[in-house]
Amino acid sequence: MSIRWVALLVEGQTEEAFANTVLAPTAESQGVSLTPMVVKTSATPTGSHKGGGGWQGYDRMLRNLLRQPHWRRVGLMIDYYGYPPGAPGQNGRRSDANDRHQLTEALTSHYVDPAAADRFCPLIIKHEFESLVLAAIDGGAGDEIIPSQALRSLRAAIKLAGTPEDVNNGAATSPSKRLKRAFPRYSKTVDGITLIQQVGLTAILERCPVFSAWWRELLA
Numbered sequence: 054m055s056i057r058w059v060a061l062l063v064e065g066q067t068e069e070a071f072a073n074t075v076l077a078p079t080a081e082s083q084g085v086s087l088t089p090m091v092v093k094t095s096a097t098p099t100g101s102h103k104g105g106g107g108w109q110g111y112d113r114m115l116r117n118l119l120r121q122p123h124w125r126r127v128g129l130m131i132d133y134y135g136y137p138p139g140a141p142g143q144n145g146r147r148s149d150a151n152d153r154h155q156l157t158e159a160l161t162s163h164y165v166d167p168a169a170a171d172r173f174c175p176l177i178i179k180h181e182f183e184s185l186v187l188a189a190i191d192g193g194a195g196d197e198i199i200p201s202q203a204l205r206s207l208r209a210a211i212k213l214a215g216t217p218e219d220v221n222n223g224a225a226t227s228p229s230k231r232l233k234r235a236f237p238r239y240s241k242t243v244d245g246i247t248l249i250q251q252v253g254l255t256a257i258l259e260r261c262p263v264f265s266a267w268w269r270e271l272l273a
Contacts, residue, residue, distance in 0.1 A: 183228035203235035
């Protein structure tokens with residue numbers, strides 16, 4: 054079986070570490086070589102700045118990747134919260150997470166590849182990377198990191214919402230804010246990755262249907 058090459062554009066170092074340590078090994082077991090790349094938001098004489106920023110950096114890198122025929126898929130993983138200004142479909146008037154579907158459709162239409170309509174696979178995470186961390190906590194992670202009372206509170210919120218991806222619909226009660234309140238020393242780059250690694254990718258996929266559907270499409 055020939056190797057399928059997949060590029061994955063991400064918005065920061067945490068997502069890059071997640072892709073390298075959690076996603077890439079599973080992809081490799083299915084004959085896919087996954088290469089994460091952090092968006093370059095600006096370039097100066099002293100070097101490039103990576104992570105976050107407006108849409109211009111994403112647009113430049115996505116167009117460049119889609120021009121390279123060796124990539125079987127070109128993926129994008131980006132948070133719904135803090136969605137970059139200037140992105141396709143972004144008008145600054147989003148009111149609920151249902152707009153995530155419209156934004157995804159706008160992305161797919163904007164970067165359509167006439168030669169392979171399914172080549173571009175964008176994921177606007179519902180609602181942010183910490184939704185996946187909540188899925189890990191729901192799967193049993195965190196006992197040695199987060200205080201037991203805080204864990205009970207987080208798991209109760211997940212149960213009330215139905216899935217980790219459905220926890221809250223507001224910036225003040227976002228998954229990252231909940232994690233910070235429950236565990237003030239929480240570090241996205243360190244603790245977030247560690248919690249996910251404690252349960253593994255399968256546990257995340259079982260609890261996050263939006264993320265799971267995108268992952269299957271990316272590897273197809």
